[in-house]
Amino acid sequence: MLTPGTTVRVRDDWPETRGPCHIRTPHYLRGRTGTVLRHLGDFRNPEDLAFARPAATLPLYHVAFTPQAIWPDAGAGEIVVELFEPWLEPL
């Protein structure tokens, strides 16, 4: 379980290049670094549910990112996204 405040890197992985898949991790966050805000709950893995495969229950987190670290022309503020634990690598 990741605790609030943990710095994490979103896996720089592109399963869509390997075949059909259903991913809830947006492209613009792959390989980016963010901060865990809180654990939202545990939910069944949509990547398996979408294909009617047995789906494990995974922790889901709210993770905050700095827009300027993603797009040089972005303004101040933050982007907060729901991400499943297997996509997050603690730094």
Next chain:
Amino acid sequence: MTALLETKGDRLLAAIRHLLAEKGIATHPEIKAAIERTDRASPAQGARMVARAWTDPAFRALMLEDGAKAAESLGIPMRGLPPLGVLENTETTHNLVVCTLCSCYPRGVLGYPPFWFKSVAYRARAVRDPAGVLAEWGTILPANTAIRVVDSTADYRWMVLPRRPAETEGWNEERLAALVTAEAMIGVTVPVVS
């Protein structure tokens, strides 16, 4: 596949409903009730919650803790729907909700999403240039307000609890609720007294 795409929509729907009933997944009355429930949901439900939160601190606390529980306490059916998270706008933070991957939307409390919420332009620009999007909606935030974009990517649905306009002191819930639009609960606008 071609044959399926050419099948008339109502025949396809009837076939699926029969299959769901035959396989014991959902009965005809259950499907009918679910459609009626979906059609009844509208931004007026979310607006009722916002107006209550503005006038009742205990309800506001419940709403921020568990949106679905707060909705149900006002008689809004949330059974079978994803959890509802509520994002509170403050003096220093303004929330903007987008679903960059598709069109996730808190339908139980806001009804069907507006067409633009599902557009590629909104989905792309809300994360990359939220200030520009708000400016196009004519939304003016106090200086030093930070914008928090919430990308609704997974199992939660999100609605914004806007700030109560200062000119509304003494207003009752009904009058307050009339100020609150779907746009304000997505975060592209803020409630204003005209």
